[in-house]
Amino acid sequence: MTIDEAPAYPMARAAGCPFDPPPRLRELQAESPLVKVRVFGRPAWLVTRYADQRALLADARLSSDVTSPGYPSPTGAPPKSDGGVGIGFILMDDPEHARLRRMVTAPFMVKRVEAMRPAVQRIVDDLIDDLLAGPKPVDLMEAFALPVPSLVICRLLGVPYTDHDFFQQNSKQLIRLDVSPEQRATAHGNLAGYLDNLVGAKLADPGDDLLSGLTERIKAGELSRQDAAGMGVLLLLAGHETTANMIALGTLALLEHPEQFAVLRDTTDPAVVKGAVEELLRYLNITHNGRRRAVLADIEFEGQVLRAGDGVIFPNDIGNRDPAAFPDPDRLDLGRDARRHVAFGFGVHQCLGQPLARMELQVVYGTLYRRIPTLRRAAELAEIPFKHDGSVYGVHALPVTW
Template sequence: MTESFPTSRPSGCPFDPAHEYAAFRHRDTPSKVSTPAGVDAYVVTRYDEVRTVLRDTRLSSRSAPSDHATPNADLDRVIESGSIIHNDGDAHKRLRRMLATEFAVKRMEAMRPRIVAMIEAQLDAMLARGGPVDLVQEFALPIPSLVICELLGVPYEDRDQFQERSALLVTVDGDPDEMMRVSGELNQYMVDLVLAKQAKRDDDLLSRLITRGEELGQPLSLPELVSVGITLLIAGHETTANMIALSTLALLRHPDQLAALRADPALATSAVEELLRYLSVVQFGLFRHVTDDLPVGAGTIEGGGFLIAALSAANRDESVFPDPDQLDLTRNDGAHVAFGFGPHQCLGQQLARVELEEVFSRLYTRIPTLRLAVDFDQIQYKNNTLVYGVTALPVTW
């Protein structure tokens, strides 16, 4: 039986994944669904099975990350050689090795003081302005945008250009012509930036990538540098910005958990992991081509088919996370898969952790009376985007 792929969250709790996932998870074989892209796929929902398939070389990521959620997506399009997201095998390993040093734990920790300064300055400005404010525009979006701009060497004054364009590019129901136009504009912006870095190196990630490739005798091509730059620019602020705002809303709805975090800011580290698990903002999972027959559970997905690794479902697997629908900032039951798993696991996860840890340890103590400025049922959610979040979060204090 083929069912419809779930694309909406339950009305009762906007933090929970689609309720169909719980039923899927208790079946012996992956559930077959029809997707908005117009193809059938098998949904893998159990924690152990999601981890297993995402590290299997019989999966191809050429339609990653979530093409299945886009109506009538072109799944046969030719992927440019420079894409770290869509490439497999040696092509992907080469790019990932080049980038690994940039996102090593030691380098991310070295950025922590600068990130703290950005957060404190943004909080100072917000407090001076006074409430109510939209936390998305005044805090959640600026922090990761500032960080990724500094990391990549992107002028922060260009933020409006890339924020608006990237917000459109992560929607699943945008006008195709508009999406193509915006994609072309963002591509040209990055081409100009990379060419400027090639002409004059600075102390930023793109400049270091150019130099590293030359020193290793494996210079990165212009398409590779442009693709890497766009990927990091979008992923570097969209996911973290949505996590900051949605996590704040979740904590305001769980005052006991927020009180515990305020009482002990050191709880921020475990709070980050639990909120990543609980919210799983990559809401439609990861889409993969199955290149050869792949056993999953009691069944087999035939080569040539498609698979969806449902991250949000795996992160609510009760066999790994007791009481998985409960938010518990002290939880230490297991490692979530909010950043994916396997060779394509998110490169920037350590940077995201540093940003979120510092936000969680500072925002709620600097503003201890933070509260919603509207009724909870007035909050609107990004149900049509690859990264889940809120469109705005009016707060006051």
């Protein structure tokens, strides 16, 4: 097969099936565990099956560094190494990845996150109070799904929530795939400059927050101010965009599956809510354009040789719909044990913030539908604007009423 004959990635979802992976991905998964695809005219390997994704994501011969030869950029733009403020450790390899990641691990540990649960519950209850007191219909994305994680990550990082319009607008530009490199660079520069100024302010007057903790590392010579700002960009972006879209898309999926909506509406059992969160994470996959890696040394795998300099893509949406791992995978079943999903990735780059995301989703899914049991769409499904244009999937708006 020539590169021109290889299927292009990413692939389109089927019309009327906004919660399911693209049909062509399903076909490729059935055909072969490894498939050559075309990404902006360049070849890359697509790893289609759950077990293989976990095995290779844990392989140190694969690099997350965007400057590694063959890295399959999701935007097609060449990587830049200009010494400026980046987006933290997520696109680095060990040992530097591990060194920087350890500096921000503690606030995301389960015990610390659980201590935040009462505060998150108050945020969710207050926003639901506002919904119930306000006009109907309302855009659930704007009035609830986006404010919840934004308020939480601002409190954790020490970012003023009054600046939320600024960082949300720039974040949206940064994760869209249909903007120009110049627009993306401008948005990144805006966020980087903002976080750099904030780090500077906390160097002079530290508080009790994550960014202030990083200033202690700067003073000790363990971290540069640029790296601290880059970590701030990463955590601010990841801390609100993914969870906000998961809240809205999860709500819409539940509204389309009334029997599953009823499970959460009618329960007060934390174990049921926890299980529901894992199944929704498996079923929906907010990060829908695959995790990307570059091969550093030849790897023999599934009868193929992944050569040094090859690009590799792990589409977690189809990994989480692998029938070998999850029987009847296209069925949303909140009673399923879905804890081994790959929605947060796998290996050393597995999502740092997953305990926080899980806790926020548990509070939201365990509260919203009990308090507004008659919640329903205020627009036809075909009228809902889905985010096919970004690296984070979800909806641009979700009109609801009750």
